[in-house]
Amino acid sequence: MTDSIFQEDVQTVAERQAAEALIVDVGAFEGPLDLLLTLSRTQKVDLRQISILALAEQYLAFVEQAKKLRLELAADYLVMAAWLAFLKSRLLLPPDPSEEGPSGEELAAHLAFQLERLEGMRKAAAKLMARDQLGRDFFARGITEDVQRVRRVTYTATLLDLMQGYARIRTRDDFRPFVMDRDAVMTMEQSLARMRTLIGFAGDWTDIASYLPEGWELDPVKRRSATAATFAASLELAKEGKIEIRQGETFAPIQIRKREPHDR
Amino acid sequence: MTDKPANDSLFEAPPMAEQERMVEAILFATAEPVSVHELIGRMPHGCDPAEALVYLRKRYEGRGVHLVKIGDAWAFRTASDLGHLMQKEIVETRKLSRAAIETLAIIAYHQPATRAEIEEIRGVSVSRGTVDQLIEMEWVRLGRRRMTPGRPVTFVVTQEFLDHFGLENARDLPGLKELRAAGLLENRPAPGLSQLGQTSQDEEDEEDDDQTELFED
């Protein structure tokens, strides 16, 4: 045990720092940027004064250590390692004027910006979560009343609707099939059935108008229909020889009476 | 905010104004009325919520919400005169139903019209609700009773109706000929029915005459 401590003493600063970083489980990092941010804290300086070169070396040492320990590193950690190795070479070598692309300083500056921004958001998130929160520090009304949604419906129509509606009724009236008037119509069959039962009592000449069903004589439409049906039924009954039928003159009342069997 | 910090000590209760705030907050946030007993349990030692309630109740006198006692518990309640604000009115404009439009049209063209007449013209029975709706809209009102057996009520259109449709008079309604000219009528009318705007009563009388003529001696 003491051996190993002495051995560690011989290690470079970077190696020691990498070893320190490794104390933290790799799985605890939220990606390479998070790891870089954690490593940067070992520099114990403000993020704006951080040495990106030193940070790159720390990171590469970390990855080396992880490889030695056969730790499985996600691909993006290795991508970052490759990029930092590239950055390190850019920062160490004198700039090649023929080379295209951003300088090592520019790349380092951007990495520093990213670290600072991530740190900034971490702090902001912490401040946000430290705020008084609804349902924890302050509270909403406990007894709420339901707001009744009253649906008030107003109806409307235009003059056109009105006129079209009226036109619709009137034209429908004109061409309405006969059957639609059922309730105001008496068929000859109905009338015939009715008269067959009534005729037995009609020994004397009686106006066929008196055979109309009760109430039908009050309604002009019904009366017309019932009159026609009764008249037609009378003719049918006369044809059957059940009744006699007579009319004094044109437009005079039509009268019927039962035809006694012995009259035959 | 008061400058006196909340005091949980065994001996010194917070000042009454602070206790009042506490009771106010507890009653506001709790989902059911809170008893004095429970208030005592929830507030710092030595508090006198019963007294705080007296002040608080006074404070809310005449406000939009009142402090009320329900059994032996307390709660804030909306002032009863403001209950109507707990409604959100959604006005929805709908087109009048076909039955209502037709009924309205018949009343407008034939007024005064009885229910039986409306039914006769429409060829179907008129539901009570339809006429009621028109009356509720103040487009139709009751007219004089018809001097016929049963003395049926009649319906006429109102001034509101005329205003809505921009008519000075129900007689201004276009007749059948005009409707046809305007392309509102496609079918040809049956002979003898070309005259529109006549009251059905007139028609009935005519029919009556015709029939009596035919069947009387």
Add this chain to the structure above:
Amino acid sequence: MTDKPANDSLFEAPPMAEQERMVEAILFATAEPVSVHELIGRMPHGCDPAEALVYLRKRYEGRGVHLVKIGDAWAFRTASDLGHLMQKEIVETRKLSRAAIETLAIIAYHQPATRAEIEEIRGVSVSRGTVDQLIEMEWVRLGRRRMTPGRPVTFVVTQEFLDHFGLENARDLPGLKELRAAGLLENRPAPGLSQLGQTSQDEEDEEDDDQTELFED
């Protein structure tokens, strides 16, 4: 309060003291913030709830319950120094993961923010579940699509978020000014080819200025 007569209306609006009572009753009756627009809709014609709110807010200053503004809506909330009395009322919110908290903060401070921007800032991909959870909590919603290639969706924080953290609006986020002053809210693309993040099309022009600004001194 005031006897300021109703104005800006053909109809007589209730006196301001009465309007204040009405606003008080409406806001007391609900746990959700109510917008001025809705107040207008629920109060009698001619009312000026915006003015009534000014008086009402003053009335509740220092009380156990406060009138707070959340976006363009208003609500009563208990004073946060009395939260300790409400142990019973505490609503256990789902514990958010570190990733979710960071994502929420990035959306709040950078809104509208695309998923790519969130990922660039965090340096890792954002799992679908993280944003979904925030949306499900109603703290985050979809904003307008970004007018850049691919038209990515953006995320913004909601009124519920503001309400939860007691913010009147997103400009009141803690430390927002400092972050902005430090240039940390700018979307700065990586120079040249970089694996660290994608450049966002619309910010490319500002690239040079930003960098000099931050690192000059």
